[in-house]
Amino acid sequence: MELKTFGKSMCHINLSTGQMDMRPAPEEWVRKYVGARGLGVRYVLEAGPTVEPLSSENLLCFVNGPLTGSETSMSGRWACVTKSPLTQTVTDSHQGGWTGARLRWAGFDGLIIEGKSDSPVYLFIEDGQIELRDATEVWGKGIHETVAFFRDRYGKKNLSVNAIGPAGETLCRYAAWVNEDDRAFGRGGTGAVGGAKNLKAIVIRAGIQKSRDLDSDAWKKVRRNALDGIRDERNITSPKKGGLSVYGTNVLMNATNTIGALGVRNSQRTSFGDRAEAISGEYVEQNILVADPTCHACPVACKKEVEVTEGPWKGLHMESVEYEPAWSLGANCDNDDINSIAKMIDQCNDLGMDPIELGNALSMYMEATEEGWLDDEDAGLAWGDTQSMVDLIEAIARRDGVGDLLAEGPARAAETLGHPEIAMACKGQAVAAYDPRGLKGMGLGYATSNRGGCHLRAYVAAAELGVLQGVEADPLAWKGKGELVKIFQDLHAFSDSLDLCKFSAFAEGAEQYAEQYSVARGEAFSADDVMATGERIYNLERYYNNLAGFVEGSDKLPARYTEEASTDGGSKGHVSELTEMLGEYYQVRGWKDAVVPEDKLRELQIP
Amino acid sequence: MLVNFHATLRAIVGEKTVDLAIPEGSCAIELARHVAERWPALADQLLDDEGEISGRVQLMIGGRNVRWLPDGSATRIAAGDVIDIFPPTAGG
Numbered sequence: 001m002e003l004k005t006f007g008k009s010m011c012h013i014n015l016s017t018g019q020m021d022m023r024p025a026p027e028e029w030v031r032k033y034v035g036a037r038g039l040g041v042r043y044v045l046e047a048g049p050t051v052e053p054l055s056s057e058n059l060l061c062f063v064n065g066p067l068t069g070s071e072t073s074m075s076g077r078w079a080c081v082t083k084s085p086l087t088q089t090v091t092d093s094h095q096g097g098w099t100g101a102r103l104r105w106a107g108f109d110g111l112i113i114e115g116k117s118d119s120p121v122y123l124f125i126e127d128g129q130i131e132l133r134d135a136t137e138v139w140g141k142g143i144h145e146t147v148a149f150f151r152d153r154y155g156k157k158n159l160s161v162n163a164i165g166p167a168g169e170t171l172c173r174y175a176a177w178v179n180e181d182d183r184a185f186g187r188g189g190t191g192a193v194g195g196a197k198n199l200k201a202i203v204i205r206a207g208i209q210k211s212r213d214l215d216s217d218a219w220k221k222v223r224r225n226a227l228d229g230i231r232d233e234r235n236i237t238s239p240k241k242g243g244l245s246v247y248g249t250n251v252l253m254n255a256t257n258t259i260g261a262l263g264v265r266n267s268q269r270t271s272f273g274d275r276a277e278a279i280s281g282e283y284v285e286q287n288i289l290v291a292d293p294t295c296h297a298c299p300v301a302c303k304k305e306v307e308v309t310e311g312p313w314k315g316l317h318m319e320s321v322e323y324e325p326a327w328s329l330g331a332n333c334d335n336d337d338i339n340s341i342a343k344m345i346d347q348c349n350d351l352g353m354d355p356i357e358l359g360n361a362l363s364m365y366m367e368a369t370e371e372g373w374l375d376d377e378d379a380g381l382a383w384g385d386t387q388s389m390v391d392l393i394e395a396i397a398r399r400d401g402v403g404d405l406l407a408e409g410p411a412r413a414a415e416t417l418g419h420p421e422i423a424m425a426c427k428g429q430a431v432a433a434y435d436p437r438g439l440k441g442m443g444l445g446y447a448t449s450n451r452g453g454c455h456l457r458a459y460v461a462a463a464e465l466g467v468l469q470g471v472e473a474d475p476l477a478w479k480g481k482g483e484l485v486k487i488f489q490d491l492h493a494f495s496d497s498l499d500l501c502k503f504s505a506f507a508e509g510a511e512q513y514a515e516q517y518s519v520a521r522g523e524a525f526s527a528d529d530v531m532a533t534g535e536r537i538y539n540l541e542r543y544y545n546n547l548a549g550f551v552e553g554s555d556k557l558p559a560r561y562t563e564e565a566s567t568d569g570g571s572k573g574h575v576s577e578l579t580e581m582l583g584e585y586y587q588v589r590g591w592k593d594a595v596v597p598e599d600k601l602r603e604l605q606i607p
Numbered sequence: 608m609l610v611n612f613h614a615t616l617r618a619i620v621g622e623k624t625v626d627l628a629i630p631e632g633s634c635a636i637e638l639a640r641h642v643a644e645r646w647p648a649l650a651d652q653l654l655d656d657e658g659e660i661s662g663r664v665q666l667m668i669g670g671r672n673v674r675w676l677p678d679g680s681a682t683r684i685a686a687g688d689v690i691d692i693f694p695p696t697a698g699g
Contacts, residue, residue, distance in 0.1 A: 234663060235695075236694075236695050236696070236697060236698075241615070242615070242695075243614045243615050243694050243695060243696050244697065244698050246614070246615060246618075247614055248698065249698025249699055250698070251614050251696045251697075251698055252696050252697065252698050252699065254613050254614075254691075254693070255613065255665075255693050255696040258667055258670045258689075258691050258693075259667070259670045259671070259672075260670055271670075277623070281614070282613065282614060282617060282623075302698065322698075323698050323699055324699060432699065433699065434699070455699050456699065459697075459699065461697060461699065462697050465665070465695070465696055465697055466662065466665050466672065466674075466695060467695040467696070467697040469662055469663075472662065472674070474672075474674075474675040475675075476671075476675070477675075502699075503698070506697060569670040570667065570669060570670025570671040571670070572670075
């Protein structure tokens with residue numbers, strides 16, 4: 001493997017004709033947009049920003065970063081980039097595990113997929129070859145059964161299976177791709193784009209290959225520097241010592257609960273009180289944790305594998321109980337039963353659905369039920385009714401009954417019910433587990449995210465929760481958040497394009513990213529280049545969205561966050577000062593409201 | 608005074624909530640020093656080289672990190688205040 005050749009091995013696959021071509025990415029694109037997220041967005045732009053997401057013309061791009069598959073710490077990532085059927089924006093989602101690395105080891109940097117197959121197919125990839133094969137036998141099956149099917153057929157050794165489930169096949173707008181049973185391209189409905197193309201799975205068989213560049217002293221030095229930071233006991237990434245490693249992402253539950261940034265009952269309240277403990281990372285670690293699996297090249301091991309030992313789902317063995325679904329299907333739905341949450345996360349893994357969007361759809365429906373806004377024949381859903389939630393999740397994936405409505409996502413479903421105000425969504429995608437009244441910067445991040453409501457585009461919570469020494473910010477202050485959000489968005493746009501795990505930013509920064517990318521690229525690349533490139537990628541996405549119809553006034557939060565005061569915790573009495581923050585933000589971005597002006601495009605050499 | 612410990616700090620203290628014998632009206636830094644004295648394994652995380660509250664923990668009174676309160680580590684703890692101490696937490 002030669003890192004300096006990244007982008008040369010892009011396979012273009014037309015599912016309508018079965019034609020496949022190896023075409024290198026234009027060098028200019030790789031130079032300007034790096035790989036993974038950035039390069040994928042540049043490809044998707046080629047299909048035109050007004051393309052119908054579920055049409056055969058939409059591109060479905062699976063793209064590695066230049067570091068994917070190398071021994072770089074936390075590099076076991078790749079990106080799925082397409083136009084989202086949920087938001088109508090460009091979207092990118094990232095997956096951990098081993099699949100991206102195996103794609104590289106099999107000889108490919110990315111798959112650019114267009115068209116639509118007449119019948120269900122899967123891609124089989126091995127040793128520089130890609131074949132389209134019949135997937136009729138697994139169409140309709142859950143992801144767990146699909147993975148088992150391919151393991152039976154091809155053997156378990158060196159095999160990765162990335163598949164859609166029934167939710168993708170029925171075009172649920174928040175369907176996901178899931179690999180190796182439980183690592184997902186979770187957000188934005190990329191699984192529905194696969195379903196619309198009759199593409200069931202990508203099966204890759206490839207053993208580990210070492211990068212030749214790792215023989216260089218320069219590479220060893222920069223890799224060691226980054227790894228030392230990850231292992232530093234002062235950082236939450238420190239293996240077996242840092243909070244992220246010991247408790248996983250759910251180490252956050254008690255913190256956001258305490259500061260009043262944990263939405264409860266569809267964000268009607270801002271803290272779960274004493275009940276948060278029962279769904280926290282500490283509780284999981286003490287009661288149901290059985291293992292700490294990890295992704296390729298990651299010493300952190302933030303995944304938390306559990307076994308349910310009591311109740312109706314006794315015996316369930318699954319990974320991973322994460323903070324986001326523990327909130328979306330837990331506190332957000334007034335549910336403090338961690339066993340039921342494990343069950344529902346496993347349903348999402350098997351049916352192929354985004355649990356954040358799902359939890360928001362359920363909580364919206366619960367509020368509509370409580371308010372009496374449903375038709376008489378609709379039974380509705382009570383807060384915290386876990387068995388009914390489990391049943392409804394299955395119905396959503398199959399689009400049975402009211403499941404058909406909720407498969408459209410909370411924003412469309414609430415609109416249909418005549419109450420769009422109870423969808424906690426931005427640009428059609430639901431928000432995540434950080435209430436904007438208790439973490440003001442996260443609210444601005446949701447509103448200005450290029451893929452709809454999203455906590456990861458600008459994970460400014462790292463500053464607001466005090467994780468990054470020297471970059472701390474008061475979570476309840478709004479001043480300065482415009483610039484802070486821009487910095488985080490640009491930095492993450494770059495790291496998502498390398499493609500390193502988001503959590504690397506808890507131990508690394510632009511300097512470390514630049515050092516590693518310099519060696520991979522074979523020429524000097526500075527920390528300033530990291531930030532400038534990240535800015536270009538963020539603006540490219542915004543340019544796409546502007547062309548897709550997202551113009552002035554499109555960066556918004558649900559009124560609940562700007563008009564209804566926080567009820568509990570440290571943020572009690574606060575609302576989001578979104579208008580003020582947007583003013584700051586647009587100024588530092590150099591945008592005219594939500595729109596990138598021509599001079600900014602020229603300055604950044606977009607597209 | 609009831610103090611809640613979280614995540615890796617709880618693993619050292621051994622329980623979630625501890626009743627500490629600290630005089631009413633004590634301030635946040637006095638609480639931090641008391642905790643550091645009782646659990647020396649926490650001292651490095653709680654206090655910096657100057658003996659002030661370290662940036663590596665969030666000592667919260669009523670859900671607010673004292674760092675962001677007007678009196679900072681000198682903030683007085685009133686009867687009934689809920690006290691929480693967190694190590695750095697993030698994820699998502």
